[in-house]
Every structure is written in structure tokens, then in C-alpha cells.
Amino acid sequence: MTSTPPPPDRPRPLRTAAVIPAAGRGIRLGPGAPKALRALGGTPMLIHAVRAMAASRAVSLVVVVAPPDGAPEVKHLLDEHSLPDHTDYLVVPGGDTRQESVGLGLDALPEDVSVVLVHDAARPLVPVETVDSVVGAVRNGAHAVVPALPLSDTVKEVEPAVVPGEPEPVLATPVRARLRAVQTPQGFDRDTLVRAHAEVALDGEGATDDAGMVERLGEPVVVVPGHEEAFKVTRPLDLVLAEAVLARRRAHDGF
Ligand SMILES: Nc1ccn([C@@H]2O[C@H](COP(=O)(O)OP(=O)(O)OP(=O)(O)O)[C@@H](O)[C@H]2O)c(=O)n1
Numbered sequence: 001m002t003s004t005p006p007p008p009d010r011p012r013p014l015r016t017a018a019v020i021p022a023a024g025r026g027i028r029l030g031p032g033a034p035k036a037l038r039a040l041g042g043t044p045m046l047i048h049a050v051r052a053m054a055a056s057r058a059v060s061l062v063v064v065v066a067p068p069d070g071a072p073e074v075k076h077l078l079d080e081h082s083l084p085d086h087t088d089y090l091v092v093p094g095g096d097t098r099q100e101s102v103g104l105g106l107d108a109l110p111e112d113v114s115v116v117l118v119h120d121a122a123r124p125l126v127p128v129e130t131v132d133s134v135v136g137a138v139r140n141g142a143h144a145v146v147p148a149l150p151l152s153d154t155v156k157e158v159e160p161a162v163v164p165g166e167p168e169p170v171l172a173t174p175v176r177a178r179l180r181a182v183q184t185p186q187g188f189d190r191d192t193l194v195r196a197h198a199e200v201a202l203d204g205e206g207a208t209d210d211a212g213m214v215e216r217l218g219e220p221v222v223v224v225p226g227h228e229e230a231f232k233v234t235r236p237l238d239l240v241l242a243e244a245v246l247a248r249r250r251a252h253d254g255f
């Protein structure tokens, strides 16, 4: 007996998943639990980031990449916090670098996912409008999309000091109007991102974002407007700002 082939014009499913790398230590934030598990407004930063992704009706799966020995704790956290139920949740253990952690998240994606967002757990307050505009740009045909903002500071390229604190010679001043500060979620068609992670070797240099790996493949990457509340919690002052933004939102929403 022969099986019936699928109709040729059936559209490819466009299931969108968000991979959240959350396996970092948070060294720059100072001593304490892994950064993604530290509290913001009394709730772990990771839960804010998961809710921010699941707030988009487009996102039907969230893959959390947990600290290497923290997957059971993260599963427990997801179970005990209320999360939108139009979304499925998976937890996988992460690796030693962000790049490795994202790769492990990609490995866990089911076959029917064709659009992938990669979102730092360390950007807990990204608004849903930013998530939706990244997803929309990928669904409209872009292979790689990054939200970004113009810079307020002038940037200098320098020869980094060998001894920290020594004066550093300036090599160039890039034209600021052409520069953008890149945020997450970054959005990709799945094949492009998987290929970038499989083929781009960074020779110990490390990739600081996923779109940069796609650029190295020679594929186009486009920028959409980011949001000032999508900032990354990296240093202690960022946490102060995040608490203030959250308090303002809660006062506005009346809870
Ligand atoms: N091995 C790693 C390192 C980082 N990340 C994640 O990548 C995101 C961006 O990283 P960053 O803000 O630099 O976090 P940390 O690596 O934790 O920070 P630090 O460099 O200060 O230790 C974070 O959500 C972090 O949890 C990860 O999943 N796996």
C-alpha cells in the first residue's frame, strides 16, 4: 500500500518558540544566586522574562536554558508561578557560555517550530510590542531580526589596556548616527539560526549575540526599533532601574 503525499500547497507551519538563555552566573551583578534566579519585585528575574515572551500570542513554546545544575529548581519555579496557558514550557540545562546555552536550547526544539526568538533572561522587562514586532518581521520574510536603539553616548574604538586602568590609545570614533545598541529578543527563521550555530566557529572569541553569528554566515540581518525598558540587567545599578520600572508599571496597573 502506498501512503498519500501531503498536498503540495499546504503552508509550512509557523510555530514560534522562544529560547531563554538563563544559565549565566551574573558575575557583574555581584555575589549571590545565578542572576536569572535573583528577585526583581519579589519574583525571580527569569519568571518576568518567561512572562514577557509568553505575553505574545505568537509564542507557543518557551524553552528555558537553566544553570547547568539548576534545571529541577527552574522547573519547580515555572510550576509555582502563574504563566499563560496558550504556551508550553520546557527546561534544559545550559553550558559554559551563552553561545553554548543557546545551542542547547535550539537542540531541544520540536520539529514543528519554524521561527525562533532568543531572549536573555537578563532582559526581564521587554514589552510585548517589541516581541511582536520582531516576530512580525521574521514572519514577513526576514531571516534575522534584532531590536535596537540609537546610542546616547559617543563611542571610541581603543587599543585595550594590558594593565586595567592604564590610559588606552584611541583608534577611531565611529559615526554615532550609524550605530545601534542591540537588545533581545532576536528573531530568526529556525534554519538560519541552526546553521549559524552549527557552522560559525568563533575561535575562542565568543559570540556576544546570535545575530552576529548569522552575519558571519553572510546572511542579512535587519534592525527594528527596540525599547528603553528592554535593557539588560548586568550591573547593580541596572537592578535599581529595573525595580523602579517595575514599581512604575505596578502603580500604573493598580496592583
Ligand atoms: N553560560 C551562559 C552565560 C550566559 N547565559 C545567559 O545569557 C544572557 C546574557 O548574559 P549576561 O547578561 O552576560 O549574563 P551572565 O553571563 O550571567 O553575566 P556575567 O557576565 O556578569 O556573569 C543571560 O540571560 C544569561 O543567563 C547563559 O545562558 N549561559
Ligand SMILES: C[C@](O)(CO)[C@H](O)COP(=O)(O)O
Pocket (backbone or CB within 6 Å): 098, 120, 181, 182, 183, 184, 208, 209, 210, 232
Ligand atoms: C545578546 C545581547 O544581550 C545583545 O545586546 C548581548 O550581546 C549579551 O552580552 P553579554 O554581555 O554577554 O550579556
